[in-house]
Amino acid sequence: MKQLLLSLLTFFLYIGCTENKVxxxxxxxxxxxxxxxxxxxxxxxxxxxxxxxxxxxxxxxxxxxxxxxxxxxxxxxxxxxxxxxxxxxxxxxxxxxxxxxxxxxxxxxxxxxxxxxxxxxxTTDSIDPYIAYRLIEPGYESWHEMDIRQRALNCFKEDIIISSNMNEKGCVNCHSFCNYSPTDFMFHARTSPGGTIIIKNNQPTKVQLSQLGSSKEGTYPHWHPSGKYIIFSTNTTRQSFYSRNPNLIEVYDLESDLVLYDLVHNTVITDPRFNGPASFETFPAWAPDGKRLYYCTTPARQLPKRLKEIKYSICSVSFNPDNGSFGETIDTIYTAHNKSASFPRISPDNQYLLFTESDYATFPIWHKEADLKMISLQGSAPVDTDILNSTDVESYHSWSSNGRWIIFSSRRLDGLYTRFFIAHLDKNKKFSKPFLLPQKDPDENNLRMKSFNIPEFIKDKITITRSQLDHTVTD
The missing domain is CATH 2.60.40.10 (Immunoglobulins)
Structure with a gap:
C-alpha cells in the first residue's frame, strides 16, 4: 500500500510540474x-x-x-x-x-x-475514407510475406484484406477497384491453385485468364468504370540486382501486351495492335468516363542488353463499351525522348494526366530520379509538380474520387522503404506540400520495416471476410 501511495504521489507531482509549462x-x-x-x-x-x-x-x-x-x-x-x-x-x-x-x-x-x-x-475538401495498399518487403527478392490491407484515413485503424499467409506464401498483388467501390475489386493470387480473384457485389470468384482465349495471365489491371471490363497488361518480368549502382534493383519486361477481360461474357478480347513482338504495352488506365484507354508503350529491344534505350511513351485510344472494341486512331499524349513514363492516371474530371517520369524502362520504383509529372489533356501543357518531388523515388500514385487529393509512394525518408504521402490540388490546379500519412505513433514510419505499395482510394470499408477470400483463392 505504501508503495502504491508513493507511486501515485510521484505521478501527480510529475503532472503538476509538467502540465502548462512555459x-x-x-x-x-x-x-x-x-x-x-x-x-x-x-x-x-x-x-x-x-x-x-x-x-x-x-x-x-x-x-x-x-x-x-x-x-x-x-x-x-x-x-x-x-x-x-x-x-x-x-x-x-x-x-x-x-x-x-x-x-x-x-x-x-x-x-x-x-x-x-x-x-x-x-481545406473544405474531404478525402475518401479508406485506402487499400500492399505491405511488402522492400527488396522484392521474396514474396513470402506480404499483405493487401485497408486503412481508415480519419483514424488509424488498419485491417488485413488478404495475406500471403492465407495463400500458401504466394504473392498477392495488383489490386484494382471499380469506381472506388469496396464491394467491386480484384487482385491476383500467385500460387497453385491461384488465379485472378474478382469480387463483384461482394461475391468473390476466381478466373484463369490464360484459359479464356489468352495464353497469358494478367498483370497490371484497371477496371472500366462501367464495371463490365477489366483491362490487363500481360508482362513477362525480370529483375536485376546491383551492388554499386545507386538504383539497387532494376525491373523490366521481356515482353508485354494488353488484353481485355469481359466480365459479362467471361471472355478475353485481344486487339492485334496491342499484342505482338514489335512493341511493349503496359500500365493501362481508363479515362473516368470510360471512353478512352491510356497506356505506356515502347518499341521492343533486346533486354537487358539495351535496357537504357527503353523509353516509354503514353498513348490513348477510344473505346466503345457497348461492344468492347477500340477505335482506329491511336494518339500519343506523351512522347518519350530522353525520359520514360509509367503509371498514367487520369484525374476524375478528365482534365489531367498524372504519371511517373524516370530516365528509362518501365518500373521506376527503384529509380532515384523518378518524379511525378502532370500534363493537361487540353493541349498537353505541363502542370507544375515540383512541390511533390524529392531527391529520391516518387512512383505509384492515385487520385481521390473528388479529384482534390493524390496519394503517392516515395522513398524520400531513407531511400529504402516506400511510404505514402498525400497532397492537395486546389481549385487553381496548384499542388500543396505533401505530407506523410499520419500514424498513431509517428515513430512507426521508421520502425515498421515494410514498404507501402500501390495505394488506392476507396469510398468505404471493405467488408468481405478474409475467410471468404481465402476459400476462393484455395478452392
Whole structure:
C-alpha cells in the first residue's frame, strides 16, 4: 500500500510540474518535428497529425486560430492528439488556418524554448475514407510475406484484406477497384491453385485468364468504370540486382501486351495492335468516363542488353463499351525522348494526366530520379509538380474520387522503404506540400520495416471476410 501511495504521489507531482509549462526562451526558427507537417493543407476528415521531436524530454503544442488558443497537448517526446478533440477542431475550423506553437525542453534548453508557430490549412475538401495498399518487403527478392490491407484515413485503424499467409506464401498483388467501390475489386493470387480473384457485389470468384482465349495471365489491371471490363497488361518480368549502382534493383519486361477481360461474357478480347513482338504495352488506365484507354508503350529491344534505350511513351485510344472494341486512331499524349513514363492516371474530371517520369524502362520504383509529372489533356501543357518531388523515388500514385487529393509512394525518408504521402490540388490546379500519412505513433514510419505499395482510394470499408477470400483463392 505504501508503495502504491508513493507511486501515485510521484505521478501527480510529475503532472503538476509538467502540465502548462512555459518555455523561458523564444526562438526565431521553426521546430524540427517528424513528420514534417509545417505549412501543409489537410482534408477535413484526416486522422490526427501526431508528431515527435527527437531528443526532447518534454514537448508542449498549442493549437490556435487567429491568436485564440483552441487546445494544448503535452508529452515527453511525442504529441498524441486525442481523436475527438482533433475532429472537433477540424469541424469548427473548416476552410481556416490553424497555427501550432511548439515548445521543447531538452539538454540544450533545460528551461525550454518556444519555436516559431507554423500554419496548417484545413481545406473544405474531404478525402475518401479508406485506402487499400500492399505491405511488402522492400527488396522484392521474396514474396513470402506480404499483405493487401485497408486503412481508415480519419483514424488509424488498419485491417488485413488478404495475406500471403492465407495463400500458401504466394504473392498477392495488383489490386484494382471499380469506381472506388469496396464491394467491386480484384487482385491476383500467385500460387497453385491461384488465379485472378474478382469480387463483384461482394461475391468473390476466381478466373484463369490464360484459359479464356489468352495464353497469358494478367498483370497490371484497371477496371472500366462501367464495371463490365477489366483491362490487363500481360508482362513477362525480370529483375536485376546491383551492388554499386545507386538504383539497387532494376525491373523490366521481356515482353508485354494488353488484353481485355469481359466480365459479362467471361471472355478475353485481344486487339492485334496491342499484342505482338514489335512493341511493349503496359500500365493501362481508363479515362473516368470510360471512353478512352491510356497506356505506356515502347518499341521492343533486346533486354537487358539495351535496357537504357527503353523509353516509354503514353498513348490513348477510344473505346466503345457497348461492344468492347477500340477505335482506329491511336494518339500519343506523351512522347518519350530522353525520359520514360509509367503509371498514367487520369484525374476524375478528365482534365489531367498524372504519371511517373524516370530516365528509362518501365518500373521506376527503384529509380532515384523518378518524379511525378502532370500534363493537361487540353493541349498537353505541363502542370507544375515540383512541390511533390524529392531527391529520391516518387512512383505509384492515385487520385481521390473528388479529384482534390493524390496519394503517392516515395522513398524520400531513407531511400529504402516506400511510404505514402498525400497532397492537395486546389481549385487553381496548384499542388500543396505533401505530407506523410499520419500514424498513431509517428515513430512507426521508421520502425515498421515494410514498404507501402500501390495505394488506392476507396469510398468505404471493405467488408468481405478474409475467410471468404481465402476459400476462393484455395478452392
Amino acid at each position: 518555455a523561458s526562451k523564444l526562438g526565431n526558427t521553426y521546430p524540427d518535428i517528424f513528420p514534417d507537417y509545417k505549412g501543409i493543407s489537410i482534408p477535413i476528415n484526416i486522422a490526427p497529425l501526431n508528431f515527435t521531436v527527437r531528443n526532447s524530454s518534454h514537448i508542449k503544442a498549442v493549437f490556435s486560430n487567429n491568436n485564440q488558443p483552441l487546445f494544448s497537448i503535452e508529452g515527453k517526446n511525442k504529441i498524441d492528439i486525442p481523436l475527438k478533440k482533433w475532429q472537433h477542431m477540424l469541424s469548427d475550423n473548416t476552410g481556416k488556418q490553424i497555427d501550432i506553437s511548439i515548445s521543447v525542453w531538452n539538454e540544450s534548453y533545460p528551461e525550454g524554448i518556444q519555436y516559431k508557430s507554423f500554419p496548417v490549412y484545413i
